[in-house]
Amino acid sequence: VGELDLIRWIRSRIPGRRAGVIVDSGDDAALVRVGRERVLFKTDSVIDGVHFDSRTARPEEIGHKALARPLSDLAAMGGVPTFGVVALLCPRTAREPWLKRIMTGMERTARAFDTAIVGGDLKSHPGKLAIAVALLGRVAGRPFRRSGARPGDAIGVTGALGGSILGKHLRFTPRIREARLLGRTLSIHSMIDISDGLATDLAHLCEESGVGAILEEADLPLSAAARRLSRRDGQSPLHHALSDGEDYELLFTVPARERSRLRHPIGRIDREPGIRLRRADGRVEPLRIRGWEHRFER
């Protein structure tokens, strides 16, 4: 089954404008109207063998990741989490101490982000561990969207990229606080979290905004992990920074005049569709985007 095709099909069947839906599922989280309030609403799931490997991941890290992923989506909307519910699909052979450590990891992260887990659903089954988390959140003022990037915007990221497979994908900090700070100090035009890789997620943002982008090789913040992985697999650190998934940093755009205030300015938004990379030697080349999916296949 082609996941993206099916997602498009599902999306195409959702009426574009429905009473109470302010932002629909096309963004990092939905924003809906509840009486006089607006509520961010998001679900995400992680599966053993796909998003973590239960043979090597610490159980606390598994619980953390299951919650931190949708937290990162709320961050990308400029939101703050409030409540969560958790559906736990447990292998029938799972041992209780292991499951408790998973829940302890999740609780710790919930506390760190002031999120109250108010409901759960625990089912045992013959398959592997899967955890689906649904989160509610609030957003003060205007939510950040994928669709607001404008030609000339400077592009920024919240941290160094690449090589998250070496550990960060299990231990990253969702950028809730950073997004709020950015919103207070800059004129955010658009934002997305980097879960599928810089190149892919920038392509998503550009597509939603009807624009293109040029990235500057010289400006891309390469993580130490990207360099370590490069020494191991022979791919360049740049390749890892562009292609690796699960960095969970925020990617955003601001007006050109605010570029100098970005910690990591990495390029600019362009009228011409597509993503291009200006190499260190000045050559500009189109970036071939490869989607990122399923890392830990056994």
Add this chain to the structure above:
Amino acid sequence: VGELDLIRWIRSRIPGRRAGVIVDSGDDAALVRVGRERVLFKTDSVIDGVHFDSRTARPEEIGHKALARPLSDLAAMGGVPTFGVVALLCPRTAREPWLKRIMTGMERTARAFDTAIVGGDLKSHPGKLAIAVALLGRVAGRPFRRSGARPGDAIGVTGALGGSILGKHLRFTPRIREARLLGRTLSIHSMIDISDGLATDLAHLCEESGVGAILEEADLPLSAAARRLSRRDGQSPLHHALSDGEDYELLFTVPARERSRLRHPIGRIDREPGIRLRRADGRVEPLRIRGWEHRFER
């Protein structure tokens, strides 16, 4: 792993009273405060081989059931659904037409209950199909609780019981409208939906209320399916009505004076803990409760 033990452990770690939590996970759904509004929040999941059998169930029925189960939980709180998000864990071998028919079944039910599906998460994995749904809802006035039953209350149900395995478990109608109607015409003291079986769910309700109950054999509405199943397996229709899970009817209590207005009065709440059954011949015997879990094990 002992599911109930783990659920108790998780619950024991959730602080009893948290800011904004009006009803916690101990009831059919959580009720939380969002600004000036109150929101019902619930998650539930279904798994192939546990809650349905993908070899025999129509795909539309699978989609229906995944959504109708948490709808039934909102009904038991006297709530009305508003928004939902869906996490779909697909077997890698799943065919797209089959998945589309599942989603079509879910959409149809969503429309029938005015629920907007505003977000989704689709992952393919090596295991079987699992669907986790999270729902938001509203409740006008006081939510129905499991904990409100009082000695002397009459006990009612919204429909005939037993034998849902023969088909109703895939096709039931969540009692959203019935619950609202009951709330307008009667003084509902307590309510729960019957997912684990009448005896087990009545025990839950009694435990939360600190009471016991006596059921009247002569008054229990036995479904045609309970009789059919009885002819097949030799267990009595009564046994099926008491023990079978997944009827998704509502079980509720009202003051004794309203007993005559119940369509299916089936017993009364008692000060003495435990569930008892008054047989047709007048004998009263304690009911041995057996929990219900996992029906379609392969």
